[in-house]
Amino acid sequence: xxxxxxGYYRLLNVLLGVxxxxxxxxxxxxxxxxxxxxxxxxIWTEEMARFLFIWMVMLGAxxxxxxxxxxxxxxxxxxxxxxxxxxxxxxxxxxxxFALVFVWYGIKFVQFGWSQTSELADMxxxxxxxxxxxxxFTWLLFGxxxxxxxLRILIDGPxxxxxxVRRDIxxxxxx
Amino acid sequence: xxxGALTPGMAALWLFxxxxxxxxxxxxxxxxxxxxCLPVLFFEPRLSPMVVFxxxxxxYNSFILLAVPFFLLxxxxxxxxxxxxxxxxxxxxxxxxxxxALAQINVLLSVFFAGISGxxxxxxxSQGKIFIEAQVKEGYDxxxxxxxxxxxxxxxxxxxxxxxxxxxxxVLQVSIGALYLAGVVPGMLIGLAQMATVHVYAKVRHYPTYxxxxxxxxxxxxxxxxxxxxxxxxxxxxxxxxWFTSTESAAAxxxxxxxxxxxxxxxxxRKELWHALLETGKLSAIALFCVGTASVFGWLLAYYQIPKxxxxxxxxxxxxxxxxxxxxxxVFLVVGCFLDAIPAIIIVGTTLQPLAESxxxxxxxxxxxSIVALAFGLVxxxxxxxxxxxxxxxxxxLRYALKDTLIMLVPMLxxxxxxxxxxxxxxxxxxxxxxxxLK
Numbered sequence: 001x002x003x004x005x006x007g008y009y010r011l012l013n014v015l016l017g018v019x020x021x022x023x024x025x026x027x028x029x030x031x032x033x034x035x036x037x038x039x040x041x042x043i044w045t046e047e048m049a050r051f052l053f054i055w056m057v058m059l060g061a062x063x064x065x066x067x068x069x070x071x072x073x074x075x076x077x078x079x080x081x082x083x084x085x086x087x088x089x090x091x092x093x094x095x096x097x098f099a100l101v102f103v104w105y106g107i108k109f110v111q112f113g114w115s116q117t118s119e120l121a122d123m124x125x126x127x128x129x130x131x132x133x134x135x136x137f138t139w140l141l142f143g144x145x146x147x148x149x150x151l152r153i154l155i156d157g158p159x160x161x162x163x164x165v166r167r168d169i170x171x172x173x174x175x
Numbered sequence: 176x177x178x179g180a181l182t183p184g185m186a187a188l189w190l191f192x193x194x195x196x197x198x199x200x201x202x203x204x205x206x207x208x209x210x211x212c213l214p215v216l217f218f219e220p221r222l223s224p225m226v227v228f229x230x231x232x233x234x235y236n237s238f239i240l241l242a243v244p245f246f247l248l249x250x251x252x253x254x255x256x257x258x259x260x261x262x263x264x265x266x267x268x269x270x271x272x273x274x275x276a277l278a279q280i281n282v283l284l285s286v287f288f289a290g291i292s293g294x295x296x297x298x299x300x301s302q303g304k305i306f307i308e309a310q311v312k313e314g315y316d317x318x319x320x321x322x323x324x325x326x327x328x329x330x331x332x333x334x335x336x337x338x339x340x341x342x343x344x345x346v347l348q349v350s351i352g353a354l355y356l357a358g359v360v361p362g363m364l365i366g367l368a369q370m371a372t373v374h375v376y377a378k379v380r381h382y383p384t385y386x387x388x389x390x391x392x393x394x395x396x397x398x399x400x401x402x403x404x405x406x407x408x409x410x411x412x413x414x415x416x417x418w419f420t421s422t423e424s425a426a427a428x429x430x431x432x433x434x435x436x437x438x439x440x441x442x443x444x445r446k447e448l449w450h451a452l453l454e455t456g457k458l459s460a461i462a463l464f465c466v467g468t469a470s471v472f473g474w475l476l477a478y479y480q481i482p483k484x485x486x487x488x489x490x491x492x493x494x495x496x497x498x499x500x501x502x503x504x505x506v507f508l509v510v511g512c513f514l515d516a517i518p519a520i521i522i523v524g525t526t527l528q529p530l531a532e533s534x535x536x537x538x539x540x541x542x543x544x545s546i547v548a549l550a551f552g553l554v555x556x557x558x559x560x561x562x563x564x565x566x567x568x569x570x571x572x573l574r575y576a577l578k579d580t581l582i583m584l585v586p587m588l589x590x591x592x593x594x595x596x597x598x599x600x601x602x603x604x605x606x607x608x609x610x611x612x613l614k
Binding site: 024035053097098 | 197198199200201202203204205206207209210213224225227228231232235236237238240241244245248418419422423426427429430449452453455456457458459460461463464465467513514515557558572
């Protein structure tokens with residue numbers, strides 16, 4: 001199972017990195033077609049960029065749960081490992097509730113858009129909408145993995161290697 | 176959009192109550208915002224959780240927000256491309272002979288970096304690593320070093336390009352080109368205020384200084400750094416000349432940065448490039464995901480007309496334009512202590528917009544005073560990201576550098592107050608260069 005999660009995580013990372021790199025292309029094509037006569041002014045470049053962007057956001061949101069990099073506001077004093085793990089378990093439980101909503105209503109969302117196509121490129125909209133339930137599934141997967149680790153801390157106490165599990169501050173915001 | 180089953184007051188209670196509760200339980204803000212919407216969405220017969228999907232889809236399906244990953248990628252490419260070292264050298268030749276030289280270099284580098292990146296946290300992280308240790312070695316106090324690194328990093332979102340301005344322009348329909356121009360003068364003034372603060376500190380505490388650099392040294396440092404310093408002119412100039420939209424200008428900056436790092440500075444390999452792409456994706460996606468859930472929350476606030484109800488009292492106070500300005504600044508300063516700036520814009524910015532309109536405040540000056548106030552929120556606890564990052568790099572608790580940070584904030588707040596009293600300060604450049612942007 002762990003191997004599967006690691007592989008899946010790596011795949012998501014590759015997809016995310018590629019999507020950022022590829023995102024440049026449609027916007028560049030759009031600029032080139034305006035200033036030169038080399039390529040025609042395809043109107044779908046703008047839509048292409050937007051849809052890629054949606055996937056990029058959702059992929060990053062999935063990965064963020066495993067990295068624990070979605071930013072939170074910490075109003076607690078520095079907690080001991082056990083209460084800290086307890087608090088993480090509680091907050092992860094709420095994240096999983098949101099994940100379930102994403103799965104359940106996300107599937108409805110895909111069904112709702114089943115026969116829709118995009119305005120410009122005539123692309124089937126489910127290709128985009130499916131990102132939502134998939135995000136929910138991925139959160140469940142990564143969320144349970146993290147909860148297992150925290151449960152272990154709660155039951156067995158912190159191992160020698162997990163003494164300093166400070167979260168990576170500042171990875172959660174671009175501002 | 177009128178007449179939900181809940182009164183505005185009840186709806187506000189049901190939205191903000193769960194939100195704050197979840198935040199205290201350390202649920203990530205993006206999830207807390209989304210989850211807080213659920214009770215109301217289930218309860219209100221005319222709504223369903225499908226609102227979450229339609230609204231997040233609409234939020235992400237935005238060509239304007241595309242600029243966010245592009246700006247971040249530009250900064251990352253420049254960083255791994257070795258541009259930071261060149262800018263440090265240039266800053267040193269410019270302000271190295273001032274009292275408190277290294278701290279002055281710290282501020283000036285933030286000004287330069289602000290023109291390249293639109294992200295304060297990126298600035299705090301990279302400069303914290305360079306300066307904090309180096310300053311302490313030269314005899315500067317640690318808390319002073321942390322504080323000046325943190326407060327100078329906020330310039331990144333005030334001097335164009337700025338991620339906050341892109342989000343503000345996209346959400347509240349203001350010309351991003353105008354916001355960029357309007358940010359220049361306030362950013363420079365705040366930078367000068369910080370340099371003055373450093374000067375006073377350096378005089379009182381006898382901080383060291385470097386020998387004056389020769390003009391030749393300055394010249395050769397400038398030649399190397401100029402290509403990187405052209406970035407803001409490409410971004411802002413491209414928009415002003417009507418060549419690019421704001422998103423396209425951000426993409427052009429990415430291409431420019433890639434060409435510079437690969438071709439001119441030549442310090443970037445394939446591994447560094449991949450790292451820059453991945454880091455950009457992770458960081459921007461997490462922040463942008465929050466834009467989506469914040470939009471759902473904001474949509475519900477509007478649905479129940481909560482802003483109107485909240486502002487009914489405030490309007491009755493009969494404040495003038497300046498009073499309203501200070502009120503807006505105050506609200507954003509308080510909100511900035513607790514909330515990330517992007518959701519704050521989506522939720523509070525849209526809430527306060529009618530108030531600003533009611534006293535005929537110019538949309539651009541409303542945007543700039545709000546963005547500057549939110550930028551100051553990056554160094555105010557408990558949720559002051561730049562201060563948190565600087566403290567994390569120095570391995571001390573946030574409280575340690577708090578006093579110096581608050582002292583440094585005083586002159587910055589004076590600049591902000593001046594902007595409220597004289598809205599001409601931010602509006603000066605757009606009026607001079609592109610008056611049609613302000614209509």
